[in-house]
Amino acid sequence: MDLFEKCYSFTRADEVKEAGLYPYFHPIEENEGPVVVVEGKEMIMAGSNNYLGLTAHPLVKEAAFKAIEKYGTGCSGSRYLTGTLDLHIELEHRLAKFLGVESVLLFSTGYQTALGVISALVLRGDYIISDKENHACIMNGAMLAKGGFAEFKRYKHNDMEDLENVLKSIPDKAGKLVVSDGVFSVSGEIVNLPDLVKVAKKYGARVLIDDAHSTGVIGVGGRGTASHWNMTSEVDLTMGTFSKTFASLGGFVAGPERVINFLKHNSPAIIFSASPTPASCASALAALDILEKEPELVDKLIANADYMRKGFSDLGFNVLDSRTAIVGVVVGQVEAAFMTWRKLFDRGIFVNAFIPPGVPPNMSMMRTSYMSSHQKIHLDKILDAFLVTGKELGLLK
Numbered sequence: 585m586d587l588f589e590k591c592y593s594f595t596r597a598d599e600v601k602e603a604g605l606y607p608y609f610h611p612i613e614e615n616e617g618p619v620v621v622v623e624g625k626e627m628i629m630a631g632s633n634n635y636l637g638l639t640a641h642p643l644v645k646e647a648a649f650k651a652i653e654k655y656g657t658g659c660s661g662s663r664y665l666t667g668t669l670d671l672h673i674e675l676e677h678r679l680a681k682f683l684g685v686e687s688v689l690l691f692s693t694g695y696q697t698a699l700g701v702i703s704a705l706v707l708r709g710d711y712i713i714s715d716k717e718n719h720a721c722i723m724n725g726a727m728l729a730k731g732g733f734a735e736f737k738r739y740k741h742n743d744m745e746d747l748e749n750v751l752k753s754i755p756d757k758a759g760k761l762v763v764s765d766g767v768f769s770v771s772g773e774i775v776n777l778p779d780l781v782k783v784a785k786k787y788g789a790r791v792l793i794d795d796a797h798s799t800g801v802i803g804v805g806g807r808g809t810a811s812h813w814n815m816t817s818e819v820d821l822t823m824g825t826f827s828k829t830f831a832s833l834g835g836f837v838a839g840p841e842r843v844i845n846f847l848k849h850n851s852p853a854i855i856f857s858a859s860p861t862p863a864s865c866a867s868a869l870a871a872l873d874i875l876e877k878e879p880e881l882v883d884k885l886i887a888n889a890d891y892m893r894k895g896f897s898d899l900g901f902n903v904l905d906s907r908t909a910i911v912g913v914v915v916g917q918v919e920a921a922f923m924t925w926r927k928l929f930d931r932g933i934f935v936n937a938f939i940p941p942g943v944p945p946n947m948s949m950m951r952t953s954y955m956s957s958h959q960k961i962h963l964d965k966i967l968d969a970f971l972v973t974g975k976e977l978g979l980l981k
């Protein structure tokens with residue numbers, strides 16, 4: 585059979601487009617954070633991971649401009665060879681200090697960080713044990729490790745009894761890495777870290793937490809999941825991204841110096857891929873400066889998300905519970921998700937429609953997310969649009 589046959593018979597996206605309900609790939613023409621321009625029209629953004637609104641911050645933009653002036657637009661090489669700038673080293677040191685760890689290593693994206701860390705650490709005969717609702721980059725990192733003859737096991741979402749059952753079934757002598765999102769990217773739920781660490785330690789497993797949606801969002805001054813649980817010294821490795829709170833692009837892993845040194849010299853994702861651009865590093869550094877100087881932004885972010893969680897709930901929506909920047913509003917079927925998305929879009933609200941397999945069956949949702957730069961007027965407009973839409977589609981309890 586022709587390899588491309590599956591592409592020619594894939595028509596689902598075209599059908600949804602023809603029905604005018606397609607929620608993906610809509611180009612943003614201008615972006616000021618809470619307000620964006622799409623199709624020439626101002627809209628309120630309620631689906632971005634730009635949690636502290638720093639992509640539009642004058643100091644972050646200025647840092648990017650200056651870095652381009654000084655270093656040019658790209659590094660044209662991997663960190664290993666000619667692609668290391670003093671900016672990369674500075675960002676690694678600054679982050680290590682901020683997170684209270686020995687060492688940090690940058691990657692070009694968060695996705696690549698997961699692939700690069702897991703596949704370099706979990707080798708033949710080792711086991712990776714992953715939460716079933718972890719981000720796709722962890723699943724794919726595990727698949728990559730499996731291709732290198734590591735073993736891949738999954739446990740029920742945030743279920744530490746099941747984690748223990750899985751760990752019990754693994755030979756004592758095998759190397760083990762338990763991996764979990766710190767804040768789960770779809771639901772916004774926070775991992776049960778105390779129990780996860782307790783169980784992992786009992787079976788001699790190391791722990792990797794993905795803080796993509798945690799850094800700058802939870803923990804003391806936004807220091808992430810381990811800080812949130814007051815367990816900074818008990819998480820072996822933390823990975824993160826610059827594409828969310830840090831208003832940039834790139835990823836990082838943080839942990840003990842010897843482990844970071846090993847990854848630096850053994851991870852193909854570092855050795856065979858170009859390093860983050862000067863502007864990416866400089867803007868992440870500027871964002872880190874702001875986060876350190878203005879921790880109240882984190883409080884504002886959580887206050888905004890809490891306001892929305894309560895607001896949706898008071899209106900009668902089925903809202904997922906969390907204390908993070910992500911507020912999931914469940915609408916049920918895929919069709920309801922597309923309809924809700926379209927009506928909100930027409931009312932000037934830009935949210936994300938999540939459908940299976942990204943969410944469980946019948947749990948399609950509007951994944952809304954907030955920024956510290958959202959004002960009450962923005963938030964109330966979002967609630968107003970949801971209310972009218974919810975009434976029209978019978979989504980309210």
Ligand SMILES: Cc1ncc(COP(=O)(O)O)c(C=O)c1O
Nearest residue numbers: 693694695719769796825827834
């Ligand atoms: C939990 C999680 N990890 C990793 C990533 C990947 O980060 P990046 O955008 O830097 O590739 C994401 C992005 O959506 C994420 O949600």
